Amino acid sequence: MKTPIRLQPLVDDGLVDEVISQLMSGKEATVYMIRCGDAIRCAKVYKEATKRSFKKAAQYQEGRKTKNSRRGRAMEKGSKYGREEQEKAWQNAEVDALYKCAAAKIRVPVPYGCFDGVLLMELITNMHGDVAPRLNDVTQMSEEQAQSQHYTMMGYVVRMLCAGIVHGDLSEFNVLVDKDGPVIIDLPQAVDASANNNAKAMLFRDVNNMTDYYSQFAPELAATKYAKEMWALYEQGELTPETQLTGLFEEDTTAADVDSVLEEINAAFEEAQERRERMSDANNDEY
Secondary structure: OOOOHHHHHHHHOOOOOEEEEEEEEOOOEEEEEEEEOOEEEEEEEEOOOOOOOOOOHHHHHOOOOOOOHHHHHHHHHOOHHHHHHHHHHHHHHHHHHHHHHHHOOOOOOOEEEEEOOEEEEEOOEOOOOOEOOEHHHOOOOOHHHHHHHHHHHHHHHHHHHHOOEEOOOOOHHHEEEEOOEEEEOOOOOOEEOOOOOOHHHHHHHHHHHHHHHHOOOOHHHHHOOHHHHHHHHHHOOOOOOOOOOOOOOOOOOOOOOHHHHHHHHHHHHHHHHHHHHHHHHHHHOOO
């Protein structure tokens, strides 16, 4: 295919030898299959901030720190330089999160570097060498498989939390499935678990999204309370990558905080709207 403008500099510099095809185009980026020497990889071309439709970006960026004080001040003021640096930080966040996840033994695509808004990384394939499907595209699964994959995903969420990360947008749309099981993708919105005030709500949403999906095939999973269990252990400083979760959690029976309940209701409403939008986008994407 004709080389996209954003990928041409990488071809000129010898980082990419050939652009084979477009894999998908989403709200944040367009992904291409590429050849680098003898290896087939993928290139994620981030869309410019003005063209990106990712909602509530400020919530995800809260707590992200920069070591350069000048850069930090510019980002806070929203100057042209600051906006450019904010955009770089958004893109580099995914690279950083991928390396942290890999170090924590979480299955994610191997990153090969980010160059001018283009992330080069491993192409996840199935046993036939074709591009691995998203979990959303998997419509048949045995109860045993669902339970096993759900257990694996809960372990990955725990490991991310122990590494100080909450995915922030984890769902069946951001998980690929190869012959060895689930692989987590799309992490530019990953948040700092200890520095972002929205981290708890995002973790609950991530866990509930995965549980809702797998409970289609293993209904008993719908009654589990992994999010509450792991966050309680995290707050108590007792969560480790080896923690064996039970999915059980004893609720606090003290008087309800009405404001918190209303916040949860509003968050659930917004989550439902975003899920409908993701499903609509998924139906329009070429994958």
